[in-house]
Amino acid sequence: MNSFEVIGGKKLKGEIVPQGAKNEALQIISAVLLTSQKVTITNIPDILDVNLLIELLGEMNVKIERPQRDTCIFQADDVNVDYLRSDGYKQKSGRLRGSVMLAGPMLARFRKAYIPKPGGDKIGRRRLDTHIIGFEKLGATFNYLPEDGFFELQAPDLRGNYLMLDEPSVTGTANIVMAAVMAEGITTIYNAACEPYLQQLCKMLNRMGAKISGIGSNLLTIEGVQSLNGTEHRMLPDMIEIGSFIGLAAMTQSDITIKNAGIEHLGIIPDKFRQLGIQLQFEGDDIHVPAQEVYEIQTFLDGSVLTIYDHPWPGFTPDLLSIVLVVATQARGSVLIHQKMFESRLFFVDKLIDMGAQIILCDPHRAAVIGLGREQNLRGIQMSSPDIRAGVSLLIAALSADGKSVIQNIEQIDRGYQYIDKRLQALGADIKRI
Incomplete structure (x- = not known):
């Protein structure tokens, strides 16, 4: 069984092209x-x-x-x-x-x-x-x-x-x-x-x-x-990968451009990351995420704590809630993550808590995240990937953490992300498959 060995704390830079959806x-x-x-x-x-x-x-x-x-x-x-x-x-x-x-x-x-x-x-x-x-x-x-x-x-x-x-x-x-x-x-x-x-x-x-x-x-x-005939078809860029790369850039304070992102098909995904304080610049069909020292979570208009939850399209996709949760750990401010569709998808937060994140798992569907605002970095640990999206979320956390992390069961990550280690290496990440 393969694992990823990650040395975190490095700022990344460059361009990345999302895979097909x-x-x-x-x-x-x-x-x-x-x-x-x-x-x-x-x-x-x-x-x-x-x-x-x-x-x-x-x-x-x-x-x-x-x-x-x-x-x-x-x-x-x-x-x-x-x-x-x-x-x-x-x-x-x-x-x-x-x-x-x-x-x-x-x-x-x-x-x-x-x-x-x-x-x-x-x-x-x-x-x-x-x-x-x-x-x-x-x-x-x-x-x-x-x-x-x-x-x-x-x-x-x-x-x-x-x-x-x-x-x-x-x-x-x-x-x-x-x-x-x-x-x-x-x-x-x-x-x-x-x-x-x-x-x-x-x-x-x-x-x-x-x-x-x-x-x-x-x-x-x-x-x-x-009956039906033959045809040709080209797939859209993967919106979950695009969201993952936005989160990666924010967590690692990196300057990353996501090429050919299919922006018109992303719905409210960019707005949800902006609610976390992440700056996004659209350049044609590319998304430029500039390096940010700190990003601050917005509140609702009445000053109450922001809640981000999944909902059928055109609502926010459940596949990105794990990414949003990880990104919130190093933001300034607090957010409630409400995962409505799957009752086991937030159980990976115990790994983030071990890394030093401040998260309260309220129940199988809700987690309150108190952002550290970079006052305290996450620390590298050994962990296992429970599913595709949680696996990439843990990988993003490891890339931003101090020291070495080992992520096991990476076959789950490979199920959804192609050549992820090689593509991250091209951005300057210290990651290897062992």
Whole structure:
């Protein structure tokens, strides 16, 4: 098992280019199953979760060319549907939360699908109810097979329907959209997720011949079509990486420029970092974060303590709350971090407390951070990465801390961030993989 050894306290400088969006990639790559024609996808992040999904498609007999690490040409003209009941599929897909995204396109085109129990981060419950209920309303039948841990879905006759989602799940919405594009009749999805990644999926499907309207809103209307064609698609920059680099620059008092950041797709993310007192300068589509000695957390207009919480888009993404929490530890002022969606995602704060941060974990969902204002630096320790986002948050803390830190279980970080050690080294970070 690999670890990162980090010598902290160094100021970084330079330019960094964000990878393609992980959360978009899992949806877009699954959608290649909807057509027998070639689909070319560029700006693919070279990370564990995405590569695992590409391997899964290859084992399903999808033809794959990879002329560059960030480009794949897929052709799903000879898919082995029975592979989805194999032990190999169960083992590989059980490690990957994103494998659930194969169900929608498989139902649409082949009228049956199998979903293993979800894998991925240990950050709390991740329900499949939204996916399953949506498929059932489109005409699919659902059975759980306890002997091998699969959910079996069959849909000999998919028909459009009106769906009111119980939660605006991004993956749930994407999965239902992919099933509905080839269902007979019209499907209406209300309380749909409207994240940029979902907008990208819908635009790609429309280029393939789907008829989806309402893109960017929480009310999607889908007119089913008989078949879809091939297309080309380029993924957005990863907004979670961009937020991570903003936090990194602030914590390490570094001067960093994030190139080609896709600013128009970042929503309120820049504003939330500005609420922490971080200066951001937009230069074309680049974000320049100048070196700051101190950044001060704002209060609400009535002077009360700032609260930052996650909320469905266009609210603040839950994937950046861990980053915001770490960045707040060295700010001047206080903030309440309220993680609504996942009940275990704040449990990594014990590592930050060991490093010298002043944090009160109020309950599984809320943490009060009293910023040190750099009066006392964090200190390096040995720790373990519990999930992707917490892992990078701890890495940022280690890069800003005095002395040496060792971060174990970095496979979690590799699941979401490509070549992170090499890219940070290029900025002057003292980090090595051991």
